[in-house]
Amino acid sequence: MATVSLEAIRKSFGSTDVIHGVDIDIEDGEFIVIVGPSGCGKSTLLRMVAGLETVTSGEVCIGGNRVNDLEPMDRDIAMVFQNYALYPHMTVFDNMAYGLKIAGTAKDEIVERVDSAARLLQLEDYLKRRPRELSGGQRQRVAMGRAIVRKPSVFLFDEPLSNLDAKLRVQMRLEIKQLQRRLGVTSLYVTHDQVEAMTLADRMIVMNGGIADQIGAPLEVYANPATEFVAGFIGSPP
Numbered sequence: 001m002a003t004v005s006l007e008a009i010r011k012s013f014g015s016t017d018v019i020h021g022v023d024i025d026i027e028d029g030e031f032i033v034i035v036g037p038s039g040c041g042k043s044t045l046l047r048m049v050a051g052l053e054t055v056t057s058g059e060v061c062i063g064g065n066r067v068n069d070l071e072p073m074d075r076d077i078a079m080v081f082q083n084y085a086l087y088p089h090m091t092v093f094d095n096m097a098y099g100l101k102i103a104g105t106a107k108d109e110i111v112e113r114v115d116s117a118a119r120l121l122q123l124e125d126y127l128k129r130r131p132r133e134l135s136g137g138q139r140q141r142v143a144m145g146r147a148i149v150r151k152p153s154v155f156l157f158d159e160p161l162s163n164l165d166a167k168l169r170v171q172m173r174l175e176i177k178q179l180q181r182r183l184g185v186t187s188l189y190v191t192h193d194q195v196e197a198m199t200l201a202d203r204m205i206v207m208n209g210g211i212a213d214q215i216g217a218p219l220e221v222y223a224n225p226a227t228e229f230v231a232g233f234i235g236s237p238p
């Protein structure tokens with residue numbers, strides 16, 4: 001488990017400012033949703049937390065350590081993307097085990113962790129299948145499983161449900177929330193969907209063109225929007 005802090009984060013690509021001064025201290029076990037329209041900088045912000053993108057200025061710390069001082073393997077985070085990025089030729093078991101094998105985890109330990117994640121995700125009966133033999137929801141669960149087996153301190157999600165149909169999106173949203181509650185892992189979750197944000201977040205960061213217009217609990221933001229943009233974005237029907 002870990003706290004995450006973002007201090008005066010800025011990011012420019014060339015002369016274009018993409019993120020301007022985001023500040024937040026995230027508590028251990030908190031579920032933070034970064035929400036805003038397409039192009040407002042959500043993915044860039046998440047990628048800076050992952051250390052996949054350098055910060056132009058400011059600092060990202062995970063568990064008190066500066067992210068950019070850590071080697072990728074030592075970052076202790078796991079990321080789930082919208083396109084799952086599963087290996088089509090590997091079984092579900094091997095997809096979930098892959099990262100652990102690379103990290104040199106002992107075989108017994110790998111089997112134990114994959115089995116335990118499979119139970120949690122109701123994938124026990126699918127471990128020998130390949131991704132193409134699974135439904136969209138099951139594939140998304142495998143992607144979650146791959147993150148869980150690594151026992152990270154922080155989960156990062158980038159629009160993990162946006163490829164699913166509306167009904168499945170609602171179901172998986174609930175599953176992700178329950179899972180996060182159960183595991184208590186600090187989570188940052190990116191979405192452009194206001195309802196998803198309201199449902200999942202302990203606190204949400206409402207992004208508007210690279211600026212965090214408001215940070216707060218969903219009902220607080222809903223009841224007291226800090227800017228006209230937030231009022232329009234959170235108040236408008238999905």
Ligand code: ADP
Pocket residue numbers: 013018036037038039040041042043044045
């Ligand atoms: P979101 O995830 O909210 O849709 P992004 O973080 O992907 O937004 O992008 C924010 C802005 O930064 C966009 O205008 C995008 O074009 C720009 N951007 C993202 N990555 C790069 C990059 N590697 N080089 C140049 N511009 C980028």
Ligand code: MG
Pocket residue numbers: 042043044
């Ligand atoms: Mg994005």
